[in-house]
Amino acid sequence: MKKTLTRGLMNLLPMVLSIWLFWSLFISLDGLGRLLLESLGVKPIFIGAGFTLVAVIIFIAGLLFSVSPIVWLYSWVERQLMKFPLFKSVYGSIRDIAALMNNDNKPKNQQTVLIKQANGSYIVGFIMGDNTPAPLTDALPDGDWVPVLFQLSYQMAGVTSLVKREDLIEVQWSFEEAMRFNLTAGISSSKDIAHN
Template sequence: MPPSYRTGSVMKKTFLRGMLSILPLALSVWLFWSIIVTLDDLGLSFLQLIGWHAAWDGVGFLLIFCLILVVGLAFSVSPILWLYQQFENQMMRFPLFKTVYGAFKDLASLAGNDDSELNQRQTVLMAQTNGSYIVGFITADKMPEALLTALPEEGDWVPVLFQLSYQIAGVTSLVRRADLIYVDWSFEEAMRFMLTAGVSQSSAMKKPT
Protein backbone atom coordinates (compact mmCIF):
# COMPACT_ATOMS: atom_id res chain seq x y z
CA MET A 1 0.00 0.00 0.00
CA PRO A 2 1.52 3.35 -1.01
CA PRO A 3 2.46 5.73 1.84
CA SER A 4 0.29 8.47 0.30
CA TYR A 5 -2.77 6.19 0.51
CA ARG A 6 -2.11 5.41 4.18
CA THR A 7 -1.62 9.10 4.93
CA GLY A 8 -4.89 9.97 3.21
CA SER A 9 -6.72 7.25 5.11
CA VAL A 10 -5.38 8.50 8.45
CA MET A 11 -6.32 12.08 7.61
CA LYS A 12 -9.82 10.96 6.61
CA LYS A 13 -10.34 9.07 9.87
CA THR A 14 -8.95 11.98 11.88
CA PHE A 15 -11.23 14.44 10.10
CA LEU A 16 -14.30 12.25 10.65
CA ARG A 17 -13.39 11.77 14.30
CA GLY A 18 -13.09 15.52 14.80
CA MET A 19 -16.30 16.27 12.92
CA LEU A 20 -18.33 13.66 14.82
CA SER A 21 -16.90 14.93 18.11
CA ILE A 22 -17.76 18.58 17.55
CA LEU A 23 -21.01 18.14 15.60
CA PRO A 24 -23.31 17.44 18.60
CA LEU A 25 -21.95 20.50 20.43
CA ALA A 26 -22.20 22.71 17.34
CA LEU A 27 -25.79 21.65 16.62
CA SER A 28 -26.82 22.14 20.26
CA VAL A 29 -25.28 25.62 20.40
CA TRP A 30 -26.86 26.53 17.05
CA LEU A 31 -30.31 25.35 18.18
CA PHE A 32 -30.27 27.27 21.45
CA TRP A 33 -28.79 30.35 19.79
CA SER A 34 -31.55 30.26 17.17
CA ILE A 35 -34.18 30.09 19.90
CA ILE A 36 -32.62 33.04 21.73
CA VAL A 37 -32.43 35.12 18.54
CA THR A 38 -36.04 34.29 17.65
CA LEU A 39 -37.28 35.29 21.09
CA ASP A 40 -35.20 38.48 20.95
CA ASP A 41 -36.72 39.41 17.58
CA LEU A 42 -40.20 38.69 18.95
CA GLY A 43 -39.60 40.90 21.96
CA LEU A 44 -38.17 43.72 19.82
CA SER A 45 -41.21 43.55 17.54
CA PHE A 46 -43.47 43.89 20.58
CA LEU A 47 -41.49 46.90 21.81
CA GLN A 48 -41.73 48.54 18.39
CA LEU A 49 -45.52 48.14 18.50
CA ILE A 50 -45.67 50.25 21.65
CA GLY A 51 -43.32 52.81 20.11
CA TRP A 52 -40.11 52.05 21.96
CA HIS A 53 -36.98 51.21 19.96
CA ALA A 54 -34.39 49.26 21.90
CA ALA A 55 -30.86 50.65 21.86
CA TRP A 56 -29.10 47.31 22.31
CA ASP A 57 -29.53 43.68 21.39
CA GLY A 58 -30.91 41.26 23.92
CA VAL A 59 -33.63 43.53 25.30
CA GLY A 60 -36.29 41.60 23.40
CA PHE A 61 -35.12 38.31 24.85
CA LEU A 62 -35.11 39.76 28.38
CA LEU A 63 -38.63 41.04 27.83
CA ILE A 64 -39.94 37.65 26.68
CA PHE A 65 -38.09 35.95 29.55
CA CYS A 66 -39.71 38.29 32.09
CA LEU A 67 -43.14 37.83 30.49
CA ILE A 68 -42.79 34.05 30.76
CA LEU A 69 -41.87 34.41 34.45
CA VAL A 70 -44.91 36.62 35.02
CA VAL A 71 -47.15 34.08 33.28
CA GLY A 72 -45.68 31.30 35.40
CA LEU A 73 -46.36 33.28 38.58
CA ALA A 74 -49.87 34.14 37.40
CA PHE A 75 -50.72 30.48 36.77
CA SER A 76 -49.76 29.68 40.35
CA VAL A 77 -52.78 31.74 41.46
CA SER A 78 -55.92 29.61 41.58
CA PRO A 79 -58.44 32.16 40.17
CA ILE A 80 -56.29 32.89 37.11
CA LEU A 81 -55.67 29.19 36.55
CA TRP A 82 -59.42 28.52 36.82
CA LEU A 83 -60.22 31.27 34.28
CA TYR A 84 -57.66 29.91 31.88
CA GLN A 85 -59.07 26.41 32.21
CA GLN A 86 -62.55 27.72 31.43
CA PHE A 87 -61.22 29.49 28.34
CA GLU A 88 -59.33 26.34 27.36
CA ASN A 89 -62.48 24.23 27.67
CA GLN A 90 -64.37 26.61 25.41
CA MET A 91 -61.63 26.53 22.76
CA MET A 92 -61.49 22.73 22.90
CA ARG A 93 -64.98 22.62 21.43
CA PHE A 94 -63.47 23.27 18.01
CA PRO A 95 -62.38 19.85 16.62
CA LEU A 96 -59.33 21.01 14.64
CA PHE A 97 -58.08 23.27 17.42
CA LYS A 98 -58.61 20.48 19.93
CA THR A 99 -56.42 18.09 17.92
CA VAL A 100 -53.56 20.55 17.35
CA TYR A 101 -53.66 22.11 20.82
CA GLY A 102 -53.92 18.73 22.52
CA ALA A 103 -50.79 17.47 20.75
CA PHE A 104 -48.77 20.56 21.68
CA LYS A 105 -50.02 20.45 25.26
CA ASP A 106 -49.01 16.80 25.63
CA LEU A 107 -45.51 17.60 24.33
CA ALA A 108 -45.24 20.55 26.72
CA SER A 109 -46.35 18.36 29.62
CA LEU A 110 -43.76 15.76 28.70
CA ALA A 111 -41.02 18.39 28.51
CA GLY A 112 -42.15 19.80 31.85
CA ASN A 113 -41.63 16.53 33.70
CA ASP A 114 -38.56 16.52 35.91
CA ASP A 115 -35.97 13.75 35.94
CA SER A 116 -37.57 12.00 38.93
CA GLU A 117 -40.90 11.70 37.11
CA LEU A 118 -39.24 10.39 33.96
CA ASN A 119 -37.20 7.82 35.85
CA GLN A 120 -40.40 6.48 37.44
CA ARG A 121 -41.37 5.03 34.07
CA GLN A 122 -40.61 1.35 34.34
CA THR A 123 -38.38 -0.18 31.69
CA VAL A 124 -39.64 -3.60 30.58
CA LEU A 125 -38.99 -6.36 28.07
CA MET A 126 -41.68 -8.11 26.08
CA ALA A 127 -41.14 -11.47 24.45
CA GLN A 128 -41.77 -11.89 20.71
CA THR A 129 -43.04 -14.99 18.92
CA ASN A 130 -39.59 -15.67 17.46
CA GLY A 131 -37.97 -15.82 20.90
CA SER A 132 -36.53 -12.29 20.81
CA TYR A 133 -37.36 -9.41 23.14
CA ILE A 134 -38.10 -5.71 22.64
CA VAL A 135 -37.53 -2.90 25.13
CA GLY A 136 -40.43 -0.72 26.21
CA PHE A 137 -41.64 1.65 28.92
CA ILE A 138 -44.78 1.46 31.04
CA THR A 139 -46.18 4.97 30.59
CA ALA A 140 -49.06 4.84 33.08
CA ASP A 141 -50.31 2.65 35.91
CA LYS A 142 -53.98 3.20 35.10
CA MET A 143 -55.80 2.66 31.83
CA PRO A 144 -58.59 4.88 30.48
CA GLU A 145 -62.01 3.46 31.24
CA ALA A 146 -62.93 3.30 27.54
CA LEU A 147 -59.99 0.99 26.83
CA LEU A 148 -60.62 -1.19 29.87
CA THR A 149 -64.17 -1.70 28.69
CA ALA A 150 -63.07 -2.77 25.22
CA LEU A 151 -60.25 -5.07 26.35
CA PRO A 152 -60.74 -8.65 27.58
CA GLU A 153 -61.60 -8.74 31.26
CA GLU A 154 -58.84 -11.09 32.32
CA GLY A 155 -55.40 -9.60 32.96
CA ASP A 156 -53.93 -6.40 34.37
CA TRP A 157 -53.46 -4.23 31.28
CA VAL A 158 -50.97 -1.35 31.05
CA PRO A 159 -49.87 0.94 28.17
CA VAL A 160 -46.32 0.24 27.01
CA LEU A 161 -44.39 2.54 24.67
CA PHE A 162 -41.98 0.92 22.22
CA GLN A 163 -39.67 3.67 20.97
CA LEU A 164 -38.51 3.62 17.34
CA SER A 165 -34.79 4.04 16.74
CA TYR A 166 -33.61 7.39 15.31
CA GLN A 167 -37.16 8.75 15.51
CA ILE A 168 -39.24 10.72 17.98
CA ALA A 169 -42.25 8.52 17.30
CA GLY A 170 -43.03 5.23 18.96
CA VAL A 171 -45.69 2.55 19.14
CA THR A 172 -48.02 2.30 22.14
CA SER A 173 -49.28 -1.21 22.88
CA LEU A 174 -51.64 -2.47 25.57
CA VAL A 175 -49.95 -5.37 27.32
CA ARG A 176 -50.73 -7.55 30.32
CA ARG A 177 -48.36 -7.04 33.21
CA ALA A 178 -47.85 -10.77 33.43
CA ASP A 179 -46.34 -10.75 29.93
CA LEU A 180 -43.69 -8.16 30.84
CA ILE A 181 -40.21 -8.62 32.27
CA TYR A 182 -39.24 -5.74 34.58
CA VAL A 183 -35.73 -4.33 34.07
CA ASP A 184 -33.72 -2.34 36.62
CA TRP A 185 -32.73 0.30 34.07
CA SER A 186 -33.35 4.06 34.23
CA PHE A 187 -35.65 5.69 31.70
CA GLU A 188 -32.92 8.04 30.48
CA GLU A 189 -30.37 5.30 29.79
CA ALA A 190 -32.92 2.98 28.21
CA MET A 191 -34.31 5.76 26.00
CA ARG A 192 -30.82 6.66 24.80
CA PHE A 193 -30.20 3.02 23.97
CA MET A 194 -33.45 2.71 22.02
CA LEU A 195 -33.18 6.02 20.16
CA THR A 196 -29.75 5.10 18.84
CA ALA A 197 -30.49 1.37 18.39
CA GLY A 198 -27.71 0.60 20.85
CA VAL A 199 -25.06 2.61 18.97
CA SER A 200 -24.49 5.04 21.86
CA GLN A 201 -24.12 2.12 24.27
CA SER A 202 -21.60 0.42 21.97
CA SER A 203 -19.63 3.64 21.55
CA ALA A 204 -19.50 4.22 25.28
CA MET A 205 -18.15 0.71 25.88
CA LYS A 206 -15.31 1.08 23.39
CA LYS A 207 -11.95 1.58 24.98
CA PRO A 208 -9.92 4.55 23.69
CA THR A 209 -6.95 3.59 21.55
Protein backbone atom coordinates (compact mmCIF):
# COMPACT_ATOMS: atom_id res chain seq x y z
CA MET A 1 0.00 0.00 0.00
CA LYS A 2 2.73 2.44 1.04
CA LYS A 3 4.82 1.50 -2.00
CA THR A 4 1.86 2.08 -4.35
CA LEU A 5 1.12 5.48 -2.79
CA THR A 6 4.78 6.46 -3.06
CA ARG A 7 4.90 5.36 -6.73
CA GLY A 8 1.75 7.38 -7.48
CA LEU A 9 3.11 10.43 -5.67
CA MET A 10 6.52 10.26 -7.37
CA ASN A 11 4.91 10.03 -10.81
CA LEU A 12 2.14 12.61 -10.31
CA LEU A 13 3.98 15.22 -8.24
CA PRO A 14 6.39 16.49 -10.97
CA MET A 15 3.54 16.74 -13.51
CA VAL A 16 1.11 18.45 -11.10
CA LEU A 17 3.74 20.93 -9.86
CA SER A 18 4.85 21.74 -13.42
CA ILE A 19 1.28 22.34 -14.60
CA TRP A 20 0.55 24.41 -11.47
CA LEU A 21 3.70 26.52 -12.02
CA PHE A 22 2.88 27.24 -15.66
CA TRP A 23 -0.79 27.87 -14.85
CA SER A 24 0.22 30.33 -12.08
CA LEU A 25 2.54 32.10 -14.51
CA PHE A 26 -0.24 32.27 -17.12
CA ILE A 27 -2.73 33.67 -14.55
CA SER A 28 -0.20 36.27 -13.32
CA LEU A 29 0.69 37.48 -16.82
CA ASP A 30 -2.98 37.43 -17.89
CA GLY A 31 -3.85 39.56 -14.83
CA LEU A 32 -1.08 42.02 -15.69
CA GLY A 33 -2.28 42.22 -19.30
CA ARG A 34 -5.92 42.70 -18.22
CA LEU A 35 -4.81 45.53 -15.92
CA LEU A 36 -3.04 47.20 -18.87
CA LEU A 37 -6.11 46.75 -21.10
CA GLU A 38 -8.49 48.12 -18.46
CA SER A 39 -6.22 51.12 -17.81
CA LEU A 40 -6.52 51.90 -21.54
CA GLY A 41 -10.31 51.57 -21.30
CA VAL A 42 -10.42 48.35 -23.33
CA LYS A 43 -12.56 45.47 -22.12
CA PRO A 44 -10.87 42.03 -22.50
CA ILE A 45 -12.87 40.14 -25.14
CA PHE A 46 -11.68 36.59 -24.39
CA ILE A 47 -9.98 34.56 -21.67
CA GLY A 48 -6.23 34.94 -22.07
CA ALA A 49 -6.46 38.34 -23.76
CA GLY A 50 -4.19 39.80 -21.06
CA PHE A 51 -1.64 37.02 -21.54
CA THR A 52 -1.74 37.56 -25.32
CA LEU A 53 -1.14 41.30 -24.82
CA VAL A 54 1.87 40.65 -22.57
CA ALA A 55 3.28 38.12 -25.09
CA VAL A 56 2.88 40.68 -27.92
CA ILE A 57 4.58 43.39 -25.82
CA ILE A 58 7.51 41.04 -25.06
CA PHE A 59 7.79 40.15 -28.77
CA ILE A 60 7.79 43.83 -29.77
CA ALA A 61 10.43 44.54 -27.09
CA GLY A 62 12.55 41.77 -28.62
CA LEU A 63 12.23 43.41 -32.05
CA LEU A 64 13.08 46.85 -30.62
CA PHE A 65 16.21 45.51 -28.93
CA SER A 66 17.58 44.60 -32.37
CA VAL A 67 17.64 48.33 -33.25
CA SER A 68 20.89 50.08 -32.27
CA PRO A 69 19.46 53.38 -30.91
CA ILE A 70 17.07 51.49 -28.59
CA VAL A 71 19.90 49.24 -27.37
CA TRP A 72 22.11 52.30 -26.76
CA LEU A 73 19.33 54.13 -24.87
CA TYR A 74 18.54 51.07 -22.74
CA SER A 75 22.25 50.57 -21.97
CA TRP A 76 22.53 54.21 -20.92
CA VAL A 77 19.51 53.93 -18.57
CA GLU A 78 20.92 50.66 -17.21
CA ARG A 79 24.30 52.29 -16.50
CA GLN A 80 22.62 55.17 -14.66
CA LEU A 81 20.54 52.85 -12.49
CA MET A 82 23.59 50.67 -11.74
CA LYS A 83 25.04 53.62 -9.80
CA PHE A 84 22.65 52.71 -6.97
CA PRO A 85 24.25 49.82 -4.99
CA LEU A 86 21.02 48.08 -3.95
CA PHE A 87 19.56 48.24 -7.47
CA LYS A 88 22.88 47.01 -8.89
CA SER A 89 22.84 43.91 -6.66
CA VAL A 90 19.20 42.98 -7.30
CA TYR A 91 19.16 43.81 -11.01
CA GLY A 92 22.53 42.14 -11.62
CA SER A 93 21.36 38.88 -10.04
CA ILE A 94 18.08 38.83 -12.00
CA ARG A 95 19.89 39.68 -15.26
CA ASP A 96 22.41 36.85 -14.71
CA ILE A 97 19.61 34.32 -14.09
CA ALA A 98 17.79 35.52 -17.22
CA ALA A 99 21.02 35.20 -19.22
CA LEU A 100 21.40 31.59 -18.03
CA MET A 101 17.99 30.75 -19.53
CA ASN A 102 18.92 32.32 -22.87
CA ASN A 103 20.41 29.65 -25.15
CA ASP A 104 21.84 32.32 -27.45
CA ASN A 105 24.14 33.54 -24.67
CA LYS A 106 25.37 30.09 -23.70
CA PRO A 107 28.91 29.32 -24.76
CA LYS A 108 28.91 27.03 -27.79
CA ASN A 109 31.86 25.11 -26.36
CA GLN A 110 30.21 24.07 -23.09
CA GLN A 111 31.74 20.74 -22.29
CA THR A 112 30.99 18.17 -19.59
CA VAL A 113 34.20 17.03 -17.91
CA LEU A 114 35.45 14.80 -15.12
CA ILE A 115 38.13 15.94 -12.67
CA LYS A 116 40.07 13.45 -10.60
CA GLN A 117 40.06 14.10 -6.85
CA ALA A 118 42.91 13.43 -4.41
CA ASN A 119 41.19 10.27 -3.11
CA GLY A 120 40.90 8.80 -6.63
CA SER A 121 37.20 9.67 -7.11
CA TYR A 122 35.91 11.88 -9.92
CA ILE A 123 33.63 14.91 -9.90
CA VAL A 124 31.42 16.07 -12.80
CA GLY A 125 31.97 19.64 -13.95
CA PHE A 126 31.23 21.94 -16.88
CA ILE A 127 33.68 24.08 -18.84
CA MET A 128 31.79 27.37 -19.00
CA GLY A 129 34.16 29.25 -21.32
CA ASP A 130 37.65 29.28 -22.80
CA ASN A 131 38.69 32.68 -21.48
CA THR A 132 39.91 33.16 -17.94
CA PRO A 133 39.98 36.84 -16.83
CA ALA A 134 43.44 38.41 -17.06
CA PRO A 135 43.76 39.21 -13.30
CA LEU A 136 43.27 35.50 -12.54
CA THR A 137 45.64 34.18 -15.22
CA ASP A 138 48.27 36.68 -14.02
CA ALA A 139 47.97 35.34 -10.46
CA LEU A 140 48.00 31.64 -11.45
CA PRO A 141 51.06 29.54 -12.35
CA ASP A 142 51.73 29.00 -16.06
CA GLY A 143 49.26 26.71 -17.81
CA ASP A 144 46.06 26.59 -19.82
CA TRP A 145 43.49 27.37 -17.10
CA VAL A 146 39.76 27.20 -17.78
CA PRO A 147 36.74 28.04 -15.58
CA VAL A 148 34.88 24.87 -14.56
CA LEU A 149 31.51 24.93 -12.79
CA PHE A 150 30.74 22.27 -10.19
CA GLN A 151 26.96 22.24 -9.73
CA LEU A 152 25.63 21.58 -6.24
CA SER A 153 22.83 19.02 -5.90
CA TYR A 154 19.22 20.15 -5.33
CA GLN A 155 20.02 23.83 -5.80
CA MET A 156 20.95 26.26 -8.55
CA ALA A 157 24.17 27.25 -6.79
CA GLY A 158 27.54 25.96 -7.84
CA VAL A 159 31.26 26.45 -7.29
CA THR A 160 33.50 27.80 -10.07
CA SER A 161 37.05 26.47 -10.06
CA LEU A 162 39.99 27.22 -12.32
CA VAL A 163 41.42 23.92 -13.54
CA LYS A 164 44.28 23.13 -15.91
CA ARG A 165 42.90 21.82 -19.18
CA GLU A 166 45.32 18.88 -19.07
CA ASP A 167 43.69 17.72 -15.82
CA LEU A 168 40.23 17.49 -17.40
CA ILE A 169 38.68 14.38 -18.92
CA GLU A 170 36.19 15.38 -21.64
CA VAL A 171 32.91 13.45 -21.61
CA GLN A 172 30.55 13.09 -24.60
CA TRP A 173 27.47 14.00 -22.61
CA SER A 174 25.10 16.90 -23.27
CA PHE A 175 25.14 19.85 -20.88
CA GLU A 176 21.39 19.47 -20.12
CA GLU A 177 21.61 15.76 -19.23
CA ALA A 178 24.76 16.20 -17.15
CA MET A 179 23.23 19.22 -15.35
CA ARG A 180 20.10 17.18 -14.53
CA PHE A 181 22.35 14.41 -13.18
CA ASN A 182 24.24 16.88 -10.96
CA LEU A 183 21.16 18.76 -9.75
CA THR A 184 19.49 15.53 -8.59
CA ALA A 185 22.69 13.91 -7.26
CA GLY A 186 22.39 11.13 -9.86
CA ILE A 187 18.82 10.16 -8.95
CA SER A 188 17.32 11.49 -12.20
CA SER A 189 18.51 11.04 -15.76
CA SER A 190 17.10 11.47 -19.24
CA LYS A 191 16.54 7.71 -19.44
CA ASP A 192 14.32 7.84 -16.33
CA ILE A 193 12.20 10.57 -17.88
CA ALA A 194 11.94 8.71 -21.19
CA HIS A 195 10.83 5.47 -19.46
CA ASN A 196 8.33 7.19 -17.17
